[in-house]
Amino acid sequence: MAYYNVFQKYIKQQKNAIGLPVLALFWISFFWGTTWIASKEGVKHMPPMQLVALRQLFGGLCYLLYFLYQKHPWPNKRQWRTILVLSVLNFMLSNGLSTWGVKYISSGLGAIIGSIFPLWIVIIGLFRGQKTSWKAVAGLVVAFVGICVIFYDYLNDFLAPEFRFGILLSVIATFTWALSSIYIKENKTNFNPYFSLGLQMLISSFVISSVILWNDSAIPLTAIPAISWWSIGYLVVFGSVLTFIAFIYALEHLPTEISSLYAYINPMVALFFGYFLFNEPLTLPIVLGGIITIIGLYVVNRAIKKK
Numbered sequence: 008m009a010y011y012n013v014f015q016k017y018i019k020q021q022k023n024a025i026g027l028p029v030l031a032l033f034w035i036s037f038f039w040g041t042t043w044i045a046s047k048e049g050v051k052h053m054p055p056m057q058l059v060a061l062r063q064l065f066g067g068l069c070y071l072l073y074f075l076y077q078k079h080p081w082p083n084k085r086q087w088r089t090i091l092v093l094s095v096l097n098f099m100l101s102n103g104l105s106t107w108g109v110k111y112i113s114s115g116l117g118a119i120i121g122s123i124f125p126l127w128i129v130i131i132g133l134f135r136g137q138k139t140s141w142k143a144v145a146g147l148v149v150a151f152v153g154i155c156v157i158f159y160d161y162l163n164d165f166l167a168p169e170f171r172f173g174i175l176l177s178v179i180a181t182f183t184w185a186l187s188s189i190y191i192k193e194n195k196t197n198f199n200p201y202f203s204l205g206l207q208m209l210i211s212s213f214v215i216s217s218v219i220l221w222n223d224s225a226i227p228l229t230a231i232p233a234i235s236w237w238s239i240g241y242l243v244v245f246g247s248v249l250t251f252i253a254f255i256y257a258l259e260h261l262p263t264e265i266s267s268l269y270a271y272i273n274p275m276v277a278l279f280f281g282y283f284l285f286n287e288p289l290t291l292p293i294v295l296g297g298i299i300t301i302i303g304l305y306v307v308n309r310a311i312k313k314k
Contacts, residue, residue: 040277042246064216094207097187127184
């Protein structure tokens with residue numbers, strides 16, 4: 008009901024401008040959910056971090072070439088610092104580790120874990136001595152119960168070291184995404200966000216490529232099968248370029264309560280397509296636990312945004 012009221016109010020204020028931002032929100036909700044599927048398919052046939060490096064390289068080049076053509080000014084010293092930090096948190100760690108994680112766990116489970124980053128924001132706030140509303144704590148507890156329900160079907164899988172490793176990577180990825188969100192709030196700059204994204208992607212690509220070449224964990228480009236190249240292409244176009252453009256556009260033109268709805272839809276999209284394409288499990292505990300987790304995340308997000 009709260010979202011409905013906000014939405015109705017915004018429609019009255021922006022009757023002529025609502026169409027494209029809402030379309031952008033639908034785009035984000037669907038395509039970022041499908042990127043988990045593309046990542047899962049891609050890492051079946053090649054090293055995960057090599058896939059990440061190639062995705063960030065091509066995605067970053069798309070942004071860079073555009074802004075070079077536009078002769079856009081380069082960032083100053085302070086802005087470069089922010090870009091470097093976000094490159095590490097967003098793309099080397101969050102995106103890199105989450106992609107690595109889905110090599111060992113289902114795409115749907117990876118998407119659900121990826122959506123819990125607001126819980127880390129609350130937990131980090133508690134450790135920093137910040138005042139936290141009872142609603143945020145209640146949402147944290149509800150989401151944790153939902154996660155426990157989800158993992159009921161995965162208890163036996165925890166005996167496998169690879170499954171535990173995939174869960175660990177995915178959880179660390181959500182933690183670094185939360186750190187990134189906090190850092191952005193506390194270190195705002197007026198630099199073009201799209202150009203910033205492109206530079207972050209390129210920096211992360213160069214660093215990750217250097218690491219995997221140094222430890223000899225990459226495979227020759229000619230050995231990468233066509234299905235992985237298709238996955239990389241999909242991730243570049245729909246994950247790194249078009250959907251990020253839609254994401255920033257939605258943030259700029261929709262109320263925060265509305266623009267954050269994608270976070271609740273992405274896991275459902277990933278669960279559905281994971282079941283439909285890869286025959287990944289879609290049992291009652293997973294569905295019920297996912298709903299409980301999303302309710303908890305909704306309460307946490309409401310508390311954070313209100314604050």
